[in-house]
Amino acid sequence: MSTKNSGQEEKPLEQPGPFKQKTFACDRGCRKQISIERIKSPGQWQRRIIGKWTDGSEVEMTYFTCPHCGTEYPIAFTNSEVIKRLNGQTARQEKLKKFMQQAQQHGTKGNFQGQSKAAIKADKIYRQIMREQAALNELQQDMKGAFENDLYIQK
Numbered sequence: 517m518s519t520k521n522s523g524q525e526e527k528p529l530e531q532p533g534p535f536k537q538k539t540f541a542c543d544r545g546c547r548k549q550i551s552i553e554r555i556k557s558p559g560q561w562q563r564r565i566i567g568k569w570t571d572g573s574e575v576e577m578t579y580f581t582c583p584h585c586g587t588e589y590p591i592a593f594t595n596s597e598v599i600k601r602l603n604g605q606t607a608r609q610e611k612l613k614k615f616m617q618q619a620q621q622h623g624t625k626g627n628f629q630g631q632s633k634a635a636i637k638a639d640k641i642y643r644q645i646m647r648e649q650a651a652l653n654e655l656q657q658d659m660k661g662a663f664e665n666d667l668y669i670q671k
């Protein structure tokens with residue numbers, strides 16, 4: 517005896533990711549379709565100060581709006597600390613690149629002690645980058661959470 521339910525569809529629902537679609541619905545507002553190009557084009561993004569953070573710094577939101585109803589959809593939140601940390605990350609990426617190149621150069625010259633030293637430094641920086649990225653993500657999530665109730669404003 518078969519336990520299969522022949523009346524049931526076993527095929528999974530096809531749900532393309534948001535960036536595979538050409539449009540997405542304005543689900544916080546009018547529910548009309550918004551072109552994906554609008555989200556992917558930084559030239560169409562807007563920025564404004566939305567409030568102050570716990571350290572007294574201004575929080576800036578980067579967002580795009582629904583062309584039909586003006587509902588705002590945030591893309592990123594930044595304050596002076598986020599900017600400082602992003603700059604720190606850029607500097608660390610540069611250092612990482614430098615130590616990785618050093619390790620490679622020492623390796624090709626047969627200087628395995630030098631290679632190992634540079635590789636250890638690169639590894640240390642890499643771990644710093646990962647830790648800092650997690651802290652940065654957490655900070656930006658906190659900001660999103662703190663300001664979310666004031667967002668998605670319908671004009």
Ligand SMILES: [Zn+2]
Nearest residue numbers: 542545546582
């Ligand atoms: Zn809308």
